[in-house]
Amino acid sequence: MLTVRGISRSFGDHRVLDEVSFDVRPGRMTGFLGANGSGKTTTMRIVLGVLAAHGGTVSWNGQEVTAQTRPDFGYMPEERGLYPKMKVRDQITWLARLHGVDRETAQRNTDALLEDLELTERAGDRLEELSLGNQQRVQIAAALVHEPAVLILDEPFSGLDPIAVETVLDVLRKRAASGVPVLFSSHQLAIVERLCDDVVIISKGRVVANGSREELRARHAGSRYEIVVAEDAGWVRDVPGASILELDGPRAVFEAEPQQVLRAALERGEVRSFTPVVPTLDEIFREVI
Amino acid sequence: MARASFSQATWLVAEREMKTLVTTKGFWIGFAFTIVGLFALTILPTVFGGDDPKVAAVGSAVQVVQGKELDVREVGTVQEAADLVRADDVEAAIVPDGAGVKVLALNDAPDDVVAQLVQAPPVELLDASAVTSGQRAVTVIVFGLVFLMFGMGGAAIAQSTVTEKQTRIVEILVSTVPVRALLAGKILGHTILTLGQVVVLALAAPIALRVAGLGELLGVVAPALGWFVPFLMLGFVLISSMWAVAGALVSRQEDLGSTMGLVMIAVMGPYFGVQFFFENPVVLKWMSFVPFTAGVAMPVRLFAEQAKPWEAILSLGILAATVVAILLVASRLYTNSLLQTGARVKLSKAWAPAE
Numbered sequence: 001m002l003t004v005r006g007i008s009r010s011f012g013d014h015r016v017l018d019e020v021s022f023d024v025r026p027g028r029m030t031g032f033l034g035a036n037g038s039g040k041t042t043t044m045r046i047v048l049g050v051l052a053a054h055g056g057t058v059s060w061n062g063q064e065v066t067a068q069t070r071p072d073f074g075y076m077p078e079e080r081g082l083y084p085k086m087k088v089r090d091q092i093t094w095l096a097r098l099h100g101v102d103r104e105t106a107q108r109n110t111d112a113l114l115e116d117l118e119l120t121e122r123a124g125d126r127l128e129e130l131s132l133g134n135q136q137r138v139q140i141a142a143a144l145v146h147e148p149a150v151l152i153l154d155e156p157f158s159g160l161d162p163i164a165v166e167t168v169l170d171v172l173r174k175r176a177a178s179g180v181p182v183l184f185s186s187h188q189l190a191i192v193e194r195l196c197d198d199v200v201i202i203s204k205g206r207v208v209a210n211g212s213r214e215e216l217r218a219r220h221a222g223s224r225y226e227i228v229v230a231e232d233a234g235w236v237r238d239v240p241g242a243s244i245l246e247l248d249g250p251r252a253v254f255e256a257e258p259q260q261v262l263r264a265a266l267e268r269g270e271v272r273s274f275t276p277v278v279p280t281l282d283e284i285f286r287e288v289i
Numbered sequence: 290m291a292r293a294s295f296s297q298a299t300w301l302v303a304e305r306e307m308k309t310l311v312t313t314k315g316f317w318i319g320f321a322f323t324i325v326g327l328f329a330l331t332i333l334p335t336v337f338g339g340d341d342p343k344v345a346a347v348g349s350a351v352q353v354v355q356g357k358e359l360d361v362r363e364v365g366t367v368q369e370a371a372d373l374v375r376a377d378d379v380e381a382a383i384v385p386d387g388a389g390v391k392v393l394a395l396n397d398a399p400d401d402v403v404a405q406l407v408q409a410p411p412v413e414l415l416d417a418s419a420v421t422s423g424q425r426a427v428t429v430i431v432f433g434l435v436f437l438m439f440g441m442g443g444a445a446i447a448q449s450t451v452t453e454k455q456t457r458i459v460e461i462l463v464s465t466v467p468v469r470a471l472l473a474g475k476i477l478g479h480t481i482l483t484l485g486q487v488v489v490l491a492l493a494a495p496i497a498l499r500v501a502g503l504g505e506l507l508g509v510v511a512p513a514l515g516w517f518v519p520f521l522m523l524g525f526v527l528i529s530s531m532w533a534v535a536g537a538l539v540s541r542q543e544d545l546g547s548t549m550g551l552v553m554i555a556v557m558g559p560y561f562g563v564q565f566f567f568e569n570p571v572v573l574k575w576m577s578f579v580p581f582t583a584g585v586a587m588p589v590r591l592f593a594e595q596a597k598p599w600e601a602i603l604s605l606g607i608l609a610a611t612v613v614a615i616l617l618v619a620s621r622l623y624t625n626s627l628l629q630t631g632a633r634v635k636l637s638k639a640w641a642p643a644e
Binding site: 082099 | 293294297298301302305309452453455456457458459460461462463464465466467628
């Protein structure tokens, strides 16, 4: 498990991170959300040791991460970049070897990844000859080729078309399923909603929400319910303590003590559905930042 | 999982630098240019300066010029000979003059022709040196040019560093291997390439001298060449580390010009310094101990037999110590500025301890 505890960082007088703490658990995809300038990239850079923290610790399996004990990270920086004039396959293999992977394994991993990312045909091309979307896939391959113990991906889906998003998702899910903790930032909340198991929301350098997706939703759900009955649901407003938020013929969204409304509904006739309304990540995000 | 050791990382970086450089056209064009230049410099003077002067000879003067290194054309009268001189068909005419001969020429006394006609007295050199000043001049030019070529070639290190900053791959590299391994790998890769080129040049130089018929000069040049190689290599490492810093201080290729100036001075300064002052033994002696100029000045002094081996070793020692010092400074500047993007990083900021 990757543990971030009390990380702070300033640039000049500007405090960019203030006591940031969260965990990235093995085998889980952790979404890292925040508005532009909220401190996501700075946090990731500190975790990777590219930037020094002004306080706090990053630990891997209970041991503080230093240059010597740093696990193998797969890193995809926010600002993309590989060697434009180097051939795709050579480049990925070289990066794997730079991480200490032997030549044969590096080549094998490269070929497998290029296959998974549907890049095999472009393996012999220079990076600069590829479309931006394909360059992005190469970037993913660069982050994964050395079979990293932890994956830190800054906006891995930006710039990808929906098909490419699926391809990349498959590759990442495979990694997570094999027990690798994955931390990725994104501003595409719909993707995060679908993909992540855990969520960390950061705002102005502070963690404002943190937990599993279900936990977060439940925490922010409040007492909001949706009921669908056979006929008009307008009577719900007459139930003591209930307030209707939405009414659309037989369907009503309300806030109230749920059992009381359900009893009243059953007395009146058929109840087709009765569910708590879970907020979307989008709604939680807007609420907390 | 295993991590790449420092030396493995350094070698991987070096290997990539070399592969990248040898696949560029500029590298091969520059190298071909150097070899062609080397041959041209040694062979051309022989080709152009090799012809015997053309003269016309009249009557009894013909016997005088026989057996001399002159291209003689016999003519009947002095008038005919003078016409040939006026028409610039011959350089001079040798005509009978009383008991002896006299030389007719257009507007310049033809020293080379006269030298053939006089009996030169024997010369004894008190400061006997196997090297003529002409040969020294050529050596200064060759050593200087080679140093200049490779010194400027180091600019590829600055370019490669800026490419990494500009494309931001530097972030992946820095999170993977120590920054010092990046710096060491770059310098190592380019030094190996330079050494390879120097070896080819060193092998080509004797061939060029033989073709030019200057085989006997070889024995004189060889020891100086032997000294030139270590000086060149250490000098190259010194300048490479400065190129690397020049690259690390900026974020875009377009800005590179602003930081390359100082390094260019460090490369060009010694070149011009030695070209201007090689005939002044005092200045040359000083320059042969100053690290930046030693690379050319000391081998030239050794070639001219003005310096003793211990002086060369001392100078190499000073150079090596400077290389170590500059490498330490460069490594700090490089580390601190590598991840700074945007405007050019000021040297003072690059030197300050990291935040």
